[in-house]
Amino acid sequence: MDWIIIRAIASLEFRIHTRSRWTLLFGLVFAALSLGIAYFGMITAGLVGFQNFTRTSASLLNLVIYLVPLMSLTMGALSFTTEHGAVELLFAQPVERNEILLGKVGGLFASVAVATCFGFGAAGIVISLNSDGGGMAGYAALVALTLLLAFVFLALGTMVAVIARTRTRAFGYALFTWFFFVLFYDLLVMGIAFVLKERAANVLIFLSLFGNPADMMRVSALIALGGTTIFGAAGALLVKFLGGAVAGCVLLIAALTAWGIAPLAVAGHILKKQDI
């Protein structure tokens, strides 16, 4: 693999996305919503005279969990199944398929990062104007975890696209993946946990976190923002289960990273054998 080629493809991909309306639209929507949350979270706090940093950031987290996976999955899925044979043309060039894969994912990641950082920057200005900057470490952690989440779902979107091969199917699979991880998975686990005995239910719930990157991101971001106490008794159980708060966070982030690398490896494997 040649890094120069990967960089060239990434830069090409990034330029394609800056020219498409998708990135602009997502960036503006995300910025508008996060600005709204920050404004109402921090300004209306004046009503009772205290700043509500954790609550504001947690609401931002909520926005992230809905929007960022959706954006990443669709962008990942669509960029590998372009119309008019653009991808086929790229694959016809004398470069390795893995280089194309990494380059494209790199470029995609750059565009998603640009769009989300724009929103976080706007919200961050509102927040830092209305607080003493005490919670900004938590905010920085939220931004970092959001970028990690974007990477994971870009990788998943890429994998889905490589499996689906056609644009419409890839889009459908991406939407299903989004629905599954963001909503269905948790409801399913919760439902099963209700019929299990206490101990088994605890093990199921905490193990199930590792099966859903959106959950891992949400839990580690909330720990960064409000500490494990924010989950009440469940937080204490989680810390015990993971063997300590710091160890738990490291474990969650490592698992999250693995969730980004694994789909890329799968996609690379499929792509190598695929007859394009």
Place this chain on the structure above:
Amino acid sequence: MMVVRLGIAAVVLVAGILEADTLSAGAGRRYHSVREAIAAAVPGDTIRIEAGTYAGNLVLDKRLTLEGVAKPVIRGDGRGSVIAVLAEGCTIRGLVIEHSGGMLVHEDSGILLHAGGNRIENNELRDVLFGVYFFGASNNILAGNTIRGRAWLDAGERGGGIHIYNATGNTILANVITDTRDGMYLQYANHSVVRGNRAYGVRYGLHYMYSDDNTFEDNSFSHNVAGAAIMYSRRIVLRRNRFVHNRGFSSFGILFQEAENCIAEENVLVGNAVAIFMEAVRGSTFRKNLIAANDNALKMFSSASGNAFEANNFIDNLSPLEVIGRSTDTRWSGLGRGNYWSDYEGYDLNADGIGDVPFKIQNVFQHLEGQYPRIGIYLYSPASQALAAAEKAFPVFEISREFDRQPLMKPVALGLTMPERPRRRGFFPLAASFAMLVTPVWLYRKGRTS
């Protein structure tokens, strides 16, 4: 006969005043140690202690005033109490008192009171096991002292900052307490007044055990395991206290356990893990409190009965109520007025300030959390929000029975002075945010034009 008796009393009093003398202790003074001065003094005398360090383990066995000039240090030898007060009517003022013994069972304190009617003010106590211990000592005044315990000990090995045992009518004013086990501990202590104190970094800021008819007002409790713990006590009145940021797995702003007929008014509970915890509390009223930005505003066992919440402001709590057990008979409104809930989404057609739709305090997720704490891990997850939304759309599964039938449309105006909003703005966060806003724009433009 009466006149004669009064006359004698007057003569004795005047004689006492005339006799009252001021003795000076210090380097180059008549008495080199405080102990010598105490031995030489007669009741009613004042001992002025100049700056310097003096041996402690003092015993005040007559009515004396110990007054420090420029904060002299009274240092105990590490055994017993630094100053023990056995006589009534003593005053201890302006001293630094340190290095008491370390035996909990011997009440080793900075100041150990065995008698009533004393005045302890503006002292600084440090490196002490107990700060001030009232051992059956009633009607004392303790004001403006700073008490710092032994931070290096485990909480269980420390003593209380102010420990009142079996005494009534004490007044505790404007003290600052930290690094002790409980900030203020009152056991079998009725009719006490606790006002304007600050306790932080301790286990319970204020802890009542078997203590009735007590009042505490204008105190501030932060970063403790619990701000105040009211246990096995009746008729406690708490007003205008601040309970801020008491956080931990089992941390509370106020913890009630086996309490009756308490009244809580105009308190501020902000940023606690649980603002108010209630177990077996009966007939208590919560009025005009501000309960905001807590993880959990109220957590109650179904053993809490006959309590009322009226005209409180519940603002931006992650969860308004957790009931352990099926449901409570709590009254969520009084005199036709309920509480203000920032999550309320109803309307008010007749514009009387009271929402026309009852406020369902718990959504289905919060209700389930009370029964299965482990699902708390789904806090802020789309799944938990979906459950709440489904409940709203299909009200068939109505599980929780806690309703505020007269929810207020606007927050109750409270005559509170709010914690000041920070004026100092971090420059770095602002700059970082600005960079985060501008860099993407620049990259985006670069991508478009290159």
